[in-house]
Amino acid sequence: MTKPGAEFGEMHWLMDVLQSIDVGLVILDRDYKIQLWNSFMENHSGLCPDDVHDKPLFESFTDIPETWFRQKAEPVFELKTRTFTIWEQRPYLFKFKNSRPITGRSSTMYQNSSIMPLESIDGTVNHICLIIYDVTDIAVNQKDLTNANGHLAYLSQIDNLTELLNREFWEKEFKREHKRCIRTSTPCSLVMFDIDNFKTINNNHGHQAGDEVIRTLASMVRQTARETDICGRYGGEEFSILLVDTDATAATNFTERLRKKVAGLVVNIEEHEIQFTISAGIAEYSKKFEKPSLWLEAAEKALTHAKNNGRNKTTVYQSKE
Amino acid sequence: MGAYAMTMSLTEDQRDCYQEITNVAMGQAADRLARLLNVYVILPIPKVNMISASELHMALAGTTVSDNVSAVCQGFIGSGIAGEALLVFNDASFSDLAQLMNYKGPLDRHGELELLMDVSSVLIGACIHGLGEQIEVSFNQGHPVVLGQHCHVDDLVKSGNHQWSQTLAIEIHYEIEDVNISCDLLLLFTEDSVAKINQQVDYLLD
Numbered sequence: 046m047t048k049p050g051a052e053f054g055e056m057h058w059l060m061d062v063l064q065s066i067d068v069g070l071v072i073l074d075r076d077y078k079i080q081l082w083n084s085f086m087e088n089h090s091g092l093c094p095d096d097v098h099d100k101p102l103f104e105s106f107t108d109i110p111e112t113w114f115r116q117k118a119e120p121v122f123e124l125k126t127r128t129f130t131i132w133e134q135r136p137y138l139f140k141f142k143n144s145r146p147i148t149g150r151s152s153t154m155y156q157n158s159s160i161m162p163l164e165s166i167d168g169t170v171n172h173i174c175l176i177i178y179d180v181t182d183i184a185v186n187q188k189d190l191t192n193a194n195g196h197l198a199y200l201s202q203i204d205n206l207t208e209l210l211n212r213e214f215w216e217k218e219f220k221r222e223h224k225r226c227i228r229t230s231t232p233c234s235l236v237m238f239d240i241d242n243f244k245t246i247n248n249n250h251g252h253q254a255g256d257e258v259i260r261t262l263a264s265m266v267r268q269t270a271r272e273t274d275i276c277g278r279y280g281g282e283e284f285s286i287l288l289v290d291t292d293a294t295a296a297t298n299f300t301e302r303l304r305k306k307v308a309g310l311v312v313n314i315e316e317h318e319i320q321f322t323i324s325a326g327i328a329e330y331s332k333k334f335e336k337p338s339l340w341l342e343a344a345e346k347a348l349t350h351a352k353n354n355g356r357n358k359t360t361v362y363q364s365k366e
Numbered sequence: 367m368g369a370y371a372m373t374m375s376l377t378e379d380q381r382d383c384y385q386e387i388t389n390v391a392m393g394q395a396a397d398r399l400a401r402l403l404n405v406y407v408i409l410p411i412p413k414v415n416m417i418s419a420s421e422l423h424m425a426l427a428g429t430t431v432s433d434n435v436s437a438v439c440q441g442f443i444g445s446g447i448a449g450e451a452l453l454v455f456n457d458a459s460f461s462d463l464a465q466l467m468n469y470k471g472p473l474d475r476h477g478e479l480e481l482l483m484d485v486s487s488v489l490i491g492a493c494i495h496g497l498g499e500q501i502e503v504s505f506n507q508g509h510p511v512v513l514g515q516h517c518h519v520d521d522l523v524k525s526g527n528h529q530w531s532q533t534l535a536i537e538i539h540y541e542i543e544d545v546n547i548s549c550d551l552l553l554l555f556t557e558d559s560v561a562k563i564n565q566q567v568d569y570l571l572d
Contacts, residue, residue, distance in 0.1 A: 120488055124398045126495070128487035129440075129510050134479055157509050178509070 069139070069156075069177030072163065075122065077102045077115075080172065089141040089154070108140045118160055121173045127161045132184045143181055155184035204278040206256060207263035215277025215285060216337075222275065222287055223337040226330040234296035236286045237344040238304075238325035241356040243282040246321060254314045255282075258321055261312050269303045285344075293329040293361050300325045300359045308357060322357035324348060331364065376534075376564075381414050383567045384536065388412040391496030392538050392551070398492045399485070399540070403466045406543040413537040416560075425535055425552065426454065427519050436460075436478060436515040437522050438486040441508035442494050446562045447501075449533075449555035451490040455482060457516055459547040466545065475515060486510060489540070489551060497553070501566040534560050 063070060064084045072081035078101050082094040092105065103111045113135075117128050130138070132155040139156065143149035157180050163172040202214040210218065219235075226233050240246070240262065247255040259282060266284060270276050275287040288296050304323055312319045326347025334340035343362040351360040376384070389412065396407040417425055434457040441450050455463075460478050463469075467484060471477050491507065498505045513522045534555040541548045555563060 116484065117487075120398075120402055120484075124401065124488065124492070126398060126488055126491040127507060128484070128491070130483065131510065131512070133512060134476070134483055159509065 067179070069175075071102075071175040071177070073102060073118075073173050073175060075171050077118075079105070081174075086139075086177070089144075090139060106139060109138055114138075118173060121160045121162050122170050125162045125164070125170055127159060129160075130158045132157055132180055136184070138175075138177060144179055145181075149181065149185075151181055151185050154179050155181045206259060207278045209263050209266065209284070210275065210277035212277060212279055215275065215279065218275045218277075219285075219287060219341075220337050222289065223330075223334070223340060231290050232292040232329055234288045234291045234293055234327055234329045235340055235344045236288060236296060236300050236325055236327050237279065237283065237341075237348045238286075238300070238323045239280075239283040239348070241322045241324055241352075243321075246319060250314065250317050250319060254312075254317060254319060257314050258312055258319060261310070262307065262321075262323070265303065265306060265310070269299070269306065293327055296327045296329065297359060297361055300327060304357065304359055324351040324356050325359045326351055326362065327359065328362040333364070375416055376414070379571055380564060380567050383571055384414040384534075385412055387497060387500045387567070387570075388414070388536050388538065388553075390500060391493050392540075394496040395489050395492035395551075396540065398488055402488055403542070405466060405545070408541040408543055410539050410541075413535075415535050415537075416532055417535045418532055419530065422523060422533065422535070422554075423520060425537065426452075426522060434516050435519055435522070436482055436517075437513040438482055438490075438510050439513050440486070440490050440510040442505040443508075444498065444505040445503040447503055447505075447555065447559040449553060449559060451494060452513070452522075452552040452554065453482075453486045453490055454519070454522070454550045454552070455485075456548050459549065462542075462545040462547050466542070466547070478515065479512065482512070482515075483510065485549070489549075493538075493551060493553070501563065501570070503566070530557050532557050532560075534563070 066083070067085060069085045069089070070081065070083040071079060071086060074080055078099050079097045080099070082092075082097050087093050097105050103109060103114075117130055120126055121128055137153055137156045138158050141154040141156075143151050143154055157178045159176045159178075161174050161176070162170040163174055165171050202210060204211040209215075222233060240258065243255065243258075246258055259278075262284070263278070266276050266286065270286060270288075273289050275289070277285050279285040288299060291299070304325060308320075308322050310320070312321075326344045326349070328334075328340060328343035328347060330340060334343065347360040347362040351358040354360070389409075392409060392412060396409055399405075400407045415425075435454050436457060437452060437454045439450050439452045442448070460473060460481060463481050463485065464473050464477065467481055469477065469481060471480070487510070490510070494505050494507060536553040538551040538553075539548065540551065
């Protein structure tokens with residue numbers, strides 16, 4: 046075979062590769078008219094090269110936002126630099142179907158793209174090459190991971206019986222709120238309360254009933270509290286609520302409303318009708334609570350006082366000074 | 367002194383040469399950025415160091431004034447030389463950047479991502495290209511990856527399971543005149559690339 050023949054053969058293979066390679070190749074001229082359209086593009090779009098040849102890209106594909114695309118492509122012409130887009134910016138440039146239409150979990154193909162300058166013999170750039178990569182699997186996996194992490198974060202923060210914050214996360218929020226109180230002068234009150242004689246409920250009606258009582262109380266807390274209040278299950282039958290922007294008087298109103306609602310409540314479990322009460326202790330933030338633990342102790346002291354004075358009561362912590 | 371004996375450290379001459387090469391490359395990058403944005407870009411002298419994995423975090427932390435940053439990285443490879451370019455943006459830069467780039471959309475997380483990608487394409491691309499031109503290597507660029515948005519510098523690069531112990535780091539700090547925009551470009555070369563670049567550099571030094 047003569048040398049030109051060999052070169053022709055090589056050229057032929059190269060064209061074959063460009064045609065069948067599993068990435069999209071599009072060549073655009075200075076007016077964004079399509080000059081080359083490989084078979085990846087043909088097969089996924091359903092448009093053959095003759096359909097799109099010499100037609101402006103934005104006419105054939107109205108999904109592509111023109112200003113946006115020009116912003117990515119102009120530097121390629123002007124600065125001879127390669128630019129990139131990723132699926133996080135825009136899931137796709139060309140709206141193609143997922144290449145795995147049966148088992149795939151996304152209806153469209155996620156795409157990364159890269160735009161590179163094609164230099165003419167005189168060194169100017171009159172054409173650019175747009176390369177389209179199918180990154181559907183990566184994108185779907187990444188989204189799954191983000192969702193899973195979000196769900197894990199939720200699970201690690203929430204008590205699953207009451208769906209209130211669990212103790213660990215509540216304490217984290219409490220510490221943060223304590224820091225905020227030190228900085229600002231807005232009032233904030235801490236309410237600690239628990240179910241009176243909870244052991245008797247468990248002993249008389251069983252633990253299932255006890256759980257139901259806790260669940261009912263938690264839903265009552267959610268109904269009574271504002272969105273900004275930080276409610277947690279502190280222990281077995283003990284709850285804690287941080288009332289943001291609330292002084293002791295307003296906190297007492299809130300707690301009394303909750304206490305009275307609970308006292309009037311009847312929980313029906315199978316044939317049992319259970320009535321129960323709660324006792325609460327309130328401590329408004331004061332400068333002498335230098336550490337969060339001191340604030341918590343004050344509320345616990347008030348709670349103990351309420352318990353020792355007949356239960357079904359609310360006590361506000363009074364400083365000894 | 368041969369490059370082979372000095373794979374893990376740099377001679378003064380080599381360091382100077384790296385600095386010179388980077389100066390030219392980042393000058394080209396700055397020129398393109400200036401043309402893209404129509405502004406004057408201030409260039410300091412690049413810092414060239416061999417750093418260990420633990421020092422990378424320090425180098426990153428040292429790059430930005432504020433804690434919250436957004437970053438993009440992009441791998442490059444050619445003629446046995448491989449590395450990554452890391453572009454770290456101070457989050458405070460975005461509003462001024464949006465104005466310069468004539469970005470009209472809302473400046474939310476998504477808008478910032480657009481700006482991040484646009485600027486990094488130009489800056490990283492030009493710098494890698496300029497560097498390659500001088501050491502006569504044509505680099506292949508991988509696709510850029512967002513390392514994080516609005517995150518703490520420490521969280522950009524996960525520590526612990528690095529495949530390397532030392533890297534050649536070139537730090538370039540870009541600032542734009544009269545506006546509150548600053549970003550850092552870190553060029554990091556793998557251990558086994560260093561000997562190869564040193565060879566090229568020694569060749570230039572001769």
